[in-house]
Amino acid sequence: MNKHTIKILTWLPRILCIIFALFISVFALDVFSEGYSLLKAIIALGIHLIPTFLIIFTLLISWKREWIGAIIYIILGIAYIFMAWGKFPISVYLLLAGPLFLIGLLFGLRWVFREDDKMNKEAKPKKNHHDRDDLTGEHKLGDAGQATIAILFVIVWLADSFFFKNTTFLNDVVPNIIRVPIGIILLIVSGYLAVTTLSIVFGEIREVPGVIRKGVYNVCRHPMYLSEILLYLGLLIISMSVAAAVVWILTIGFLYYLCRHEEKLLLERFGDEYRNYMQEVPMWIPRVWRKLKK
DSSP: OOHHHHHHHHHHHHHHHHHHHHHHHHHHGGGGGTTOOHHHHHHHHHHHTHHHHHHHHHHHHHSSOHHHHHHHHHHHHHHHHHHHTTTSOHHHHHHHHHHHHHHHHHHHHHHHTGGGGHHHHTTSOOOSTTTOTTSOOOOTTHHHHHHHHHHHHHHHHHIIIIIIOSSOGGGGTSOHHHHHHHHHHHHHHHHHHHHHHHHHHHSSOOSSOOOOOSGGGGTOSOHHHHHHHHHHHHHHHHSOOHHHHHHHHHHHHHHHHHHHHHHHHHHHHHTHHHHHHHHHSOSSSOOHHHHHHO
16 A cells, blocks of 8 residues: 555544534533523433534544454444434434444554555654664563553443443432532543643654653643553543443553653663652652642
8 A cells, every 4th residue: 555545544544533523512512402401401412413523533542553443433323323222213323323433444554554555654764662662661561461451441332321220320319410520520631631741752753762751641640541441431431331341440550660661771771860750750640739838
């Protein structure tokens, strides 16, 4: 596959994903015509924007791992058809589920032809995060493990929240007026951490490798993993599925294991520089009180 085709296949699913997210977000604006009070309208808007959040966060996760997007977008398309089956004419399913299948297919094709892209990069500076000298490395099962957890969480959360509802009894205890705003805030924070972290780590190539202390790395050592934890937590709070919460707890354990593995590599490479960084900056939870004292 030639360079031009690969470039189109790289950007087309990402652009379509953003356009589709904006498109479905327009339907959420109907809540302001329902006669709700301002607070109830905002809460209803947050609930209606859950699909948008899922699509955008899946895009962030899939940006460097196209095969994750291929699987999750197709799962989301299938889930929508099952949830809405029999309620709308076939044209509606094509309009809403069709783009998800198309985006998933394009991500899948981009992943399949990833080898064809290597020859185009050999003559350029190393930009792939697996080849860059300024990045220390990851666990060999890190990407696959995170992808598996993401897919498992989406399946369990969607199935329990919207289909079987076997472990969602806490939704009757905690009202939407409390759950939805908190969940939305967590999703926004998660998105900010993900975008900022990707920008810091992959946005520039550091000629002299060193410990990153820039931006969010000044308040926690693993902001990307914290972003994943907050993403799942935000969805859990919006729809309190105990079954999905079990997956979330397992996720925390797995991400903690990845953090320790990566920190071992960083200690071997940077020694006291990273050891001091570990003492000054927490793994996940920012030490707000220390910032306030300063």
